[in-house]
Amino acid sequence: MADLRIKIGSLKLRNPVILASGTCGYGAELEDFMDLSELGAIIVKGTTLEPREGNAYPRMAETASGMLNAVGLQNKGIDYFEKHIYPHLAEYDTHVIVNVNGNTIEDYVELSRRLSRLNAIPAIELNISCPNVKKGGMIFGTNPASAREVISAVRNVYSKTLIVKLSPNVTDITEFARISEEEGAEAISLVNTLLGMAIDVRTMNPKLSTVTGGLSGPAIKPVALRMVWQSAKAVKIPVIGLGGIMNADDALEFIMAGATAVQVGTASFIEPRTGVEVVKGIERFLVEKDFDSISRIIGIIN
Amino acid sequence: MKKRVEDLTVTDNRRLTDSFFVLKVHSAEGLPEINPGQFVQALVTESPATFLRRPLSVHDVDHSTNTVSLLVQVAGPGTERLSRLIPGENLNLIYPLGNAFTLPSAGEKVLLTGGGCGMAPLLYLGRKIHESGIKPHFALGFRNRSRVLENEEFKKLGQVWLSTEDGSEGHKGFVTDIPAFRDEHWDKVYCCGPEPMMKAVAAVCRKREIFCEVSLENLMACGMGICLCCIVPTTSGNLCSCTDGPVFNIKDLKWQTSG
Numbered sequence: 350m351a352d353l354r355i356k357i358g359s360l361k362l363r364n365p366v367i368l369a370s371g372t373c374g375y376g377a378e379l380e381d382f383m384d385l386s387e388l389g390a391i392i393v394k395g396t397t398l399e400p401r402e403g404n405a406y407p408r409m410a411e412t413a414s415g416m417l418n419a420v421g422l423q424n425k426g427i428d429y430f431e432k433h434i435y436p437h438l439a440e441y442d443t444h445v446i447v448n449v450n451g452n453t454i455e456d457y458v459e460l461s462r463r464l465s466r467l468n469a470i471p472a473i474e475l476n477i478s479c480p481n482v483k484k485g486g487m488i489f490g491t492n493p494a495s496a497r498e499v500i501s502a503v504r505n506v507y508s509k510t511l512i513v514k515l516s517p518n519v520t521d522i523t524e525f526a527r528i529s530e531e532e533g534a535e536a537i538s539l540v541n542t543l544l545g546m547a548i549d550v551r552t553m554n555p556k557l558s559t560v561t562g563g564l565s566g567p568a569i570k571p572v573a574l575r576m577v578w579q580s581a582k583a584v585k586i587p588v589i590g591l592g593g594i595m596n597a598d599d600a601l602e603f604i605m606a607g608a609t610a611v612q613v614g615t616a617s618f619i620e621p622r623t624g625v626e627v628v629k630g631i632e633r634f635l636v637e638k639d640f641d642s643i644s645r646i647i648g649i650i651n
Numbered sequence: 652m653k654k655r656v657e658d659l660t661v662t663d664n665r666r667l668t669d670s671f672f673v674l675k676v677h678s679a680e681g682l683p684e685i686n687p688g689q690f691v692q693a694l695v696t697e698s699p700a701t702f703l704r705r706p707l708s709v710h711d712v713d714h715s716t717n718t719v720s721l722l723v724q725v726a727g728p729g730t731e732r733l734s735r736l737i738p739g740e741n742l743n744l745i746y747p748l749g750n751a752f753t754l755p756s757a758g759e760k761v762l763l764t765g766g767g768c769g770m771a772p773l774l775y776l777g778r779k780i781h782e783s784g785i786k787p788h789f790a791l792g793f794r795n796r797s798r799v800l801e802n803e804e805f806k807k808l809g810q811v812w813l814s815t816e817d818g819s820e821g822h823k824g825f826v827t828d829i830p831a832f833r834d835e836h837w838d839k840v841y842c843c844g845p846e847p848m849m850k851a852v853a854a855v856c857r858k859r860e861i862f863c864e865v866s867l868e869n870l871m872a873c874g875m876g877i878c879l880c881c882i883v884p885t886t887s888g889n890l891c892s893c894t895d896g897p898v899f900n901i902k903d904l905k906w907q908t909s910g
Contacts, residue, residue: 374877394879400887409872409880411703416872420879423889566702582743618873619694619704621656621745 351635353395353628354644355609357587358535360444360472362389362610365643366600366628369591369614370395370448370474371420372513375434376441376553381619382643387628389610390444390517392474393434397450398460401425404481410547410556415566415593416615417545419559421481422450422545428464439469445514446472454499459506471509475500475534478516478541480563490516490541496525500532514588515539515580517569523583537614538589539580540573565615567593574606581607581648595623597630604631607648631636652684654748654875658741662718667800671735671768673710674721676742682717685749688866688898691721692874693733695840701729703872704745706893708771708843711778711804719746722771722800727829748874749897752776752841755785759838764826764852766792768846770800772866774867776841777808786810792848794824795819810875820865827851837861843868853901863901867892 353364364440368379370392374515377383385391403423410417424430430447438445447464451457457475464470477496479486489495500513513529517540542563547556573592581588590608593615594600600611616623631643640646659676666672692704696828710816725731735741752772755761758855761780763773770791777787787809796819801891805811812829813821824827826848842852843866855861869892871881878896884905890896 353900354750371879372877375876378875382656403879403882406884407870407880408882409870409878411701411872413700414702416702418872418878418880423879423882545849609653618878619702621875 351632351640352644353632355587355634355643357472357512357589357610359533360510362444364381364389364529364628365604365610365631366624367392367446367589367610367612368610368617368624370476372614372617375438376445376650377437379617379621383625385627386442388443390446391441392446392448392612394424394481395448395450395476396424396427396430396460397420397422397437398456400424400429405558406560407556407558410562412545412547412564412566413568415545415568416560417557417564419481419557419562420540421559422479422486427460431463431467433447435467435469444471445469446474447477448474448514449503450476450479450482450485454502456485457499458502458506461503465507472512473507473509474512474514474538475503476514476541478514478518480516480518480542480544480561481559487516487518487541490525491519493524493528497528497532500529500534504533510535512536512538514541516541517572517576518544523579526580526584526588530586534586536587536589537580537584538591540569540576540592543572544571565593567595567599569593570599574602577603577608578650592606593618594627597627598632600627600631601634601646604643604647605650607650609647652747654745655683656743656745658743659719661736661738661742664736667743668798670725671800672723672725674723674733674736674742675718676721676744678717678719680853682714682719683747685712685719686746687779688751688772689742689747689749690874690897691719691746692748693721695732697730698728698732701732704873704874705729706748706868706871708768708866709747709775710771711775722768724768745874749893750895752866752898753839753909754783755780755839757784759785760788760836761785761839761841762788762790762832762837763841764790764832764849765842765868766790766826766845767798767800767844767870768868769842769848769866772843774804774842777805781808788812788831789830790814790832792844793820811863825851827855838864842866849908853904853906856901864898864902865897865904868897
């Protein structure tokens with residue numbers, strides 16, 4: 350047995366494997382396949398103050414070793430969430446984190462304030478990196494001054510664990526990692542999707558209704574890994590690594606590059622049990638290599 | 652109904668035409684209940700260009716042998732790889748997925764219409780309707796004689812009318828040009844096929860105030876209601892064709908065709 354427990358700020362996770370926002374619904378969608386309590390945490394889908402219909406169809410294009418999506422934060426809004434979804438989430442024996450989105454700083458602040466009142470939500474992931482919305486999202490996460498402003502404003506009203514989800518669509522991600530740390534975030538998660546596009550040459554049309562969308566899957570893993578490695582060296586707060594993790598070896602790469610925890614995303618679409626398989630694989634690796642704790646290998650690559 | 656991930660064993664792979672084939676897969680665990688209209692998500696291995704699973708309609712189910720049939724059209728590298736599966740190989744499925752067609756009530760007269768790959772769910776639907784004591788009628792449309800798919804199994808269940816666009820077999824035109832479809836009374840019409848066909852059928856049914864359900868084939872990533880990519884605009888907002896569908900009543904869809 351190896352000790353898989355980790356800490357994100359004051360939040361204690363039984364293991365470092367988290368299901369990424371937008372790829373695990375509200376958890377219930379995956380309950381037929383696995384016991385969610387075997388995971389460190391789940392981050393439920395991107396939530397906004399108001400209900401959103403998202404972007405027009407088509408929103409998805411398969412690409413080499415990955416996929417583009419342009420969902421655009423379709424969700425039923427915080428009122429519906431609080432009334433109809435939260436009661437079920439509160440029964441889970443795993444940490445439930447909510448991914449927070451908005452058009453304006455006021456939106457982020459108000460939503461964070463609402464979520465801070467929900468006892469069974471111990472943390473939020475501040476999404477300043479969604480590439481598929483016209484307002485907010487990545488606009489905050491690609492401008493240092495805006496990023497600082499929104500993180501600081503949310504920090505003022507949210508006293509539980511604050512995670513900031515960073516965009517890879519920047520020249521120097523460590524700048525945003527440092528800003529998050531300076532403004533009081535307990536952790537950063539990276540990377541969100543890379544902005545990309547695809548064209549159907551036969552119809553001569555873009556494959557997405559929005560032309561551009563977010564690329565995820567193994568195609569982005571080397572880029573994500575490099576950014577996690579850079580960021581982990583730039584800040585002292587924990588880094589949560591994600592981007593193309595399909596199995597335990599992929600997750601171990603992120604951990605060795607400096608990630609305290611990892612998120613499994615797109616892989617769950619193809620193999621819904623990936624998250625629990627990654628937990629098992631990490632433990633097997635530690636036992637085989639005779640490490641008593643996950644902490645022995647975090648950031649082992651300098 | 653609980654969904655599962657399972658390795659099934661290919662027992663048969665039969666070519667119908669140059670691009671259509673029927674795969675039969677056996678469940679060693681024993682099949683769960685599967686309703687007509689539901690689909691599976693098939694994992695494609697050894698195809699580097701294929702990242703996501705492929706959604707495939709359930710064509711037929713034989714609970715006595717725990718075998719599911721899948722009617723598949725080669726549309727790209729993923730389905731091309733599936734077309735080369737040989738008996739004994741595994742096929743990993745997530746299933747059963749999606750909702751189901753509304754079965755008719757006793758005494759109702761029903762028409763099952765579709766074409767091409769859209770024929771896939773109609774056989775199992777027809778079988779279930781037949782088991783309930785109602786004789787189904789089928790209207791199947793194709794581009795021309797060389798594209799007509801075998802329909803012997805359909806004929807065992809009920810009357811089959813064919814149409815081809817060039818008239819090389821059956822009635823000339825579309826399924827909506829088949830006289831029985833136009834002129835006879837129908838309590839329920841079920842349709843699965845290319846979108847223009849479904850819209851034409853829906854327009855006729857809307858005009859004649861016939862109950863009509865269509866099965867949509869939207870692009871999807873997960874099939875489990877998570878990715879929110881396969882959305883359909885409906886009167887109650889964007890819904891997932893994988894979990895709220897693939898079967899929709901035309902009155903709930905925002906299809907503005909005049910027919």
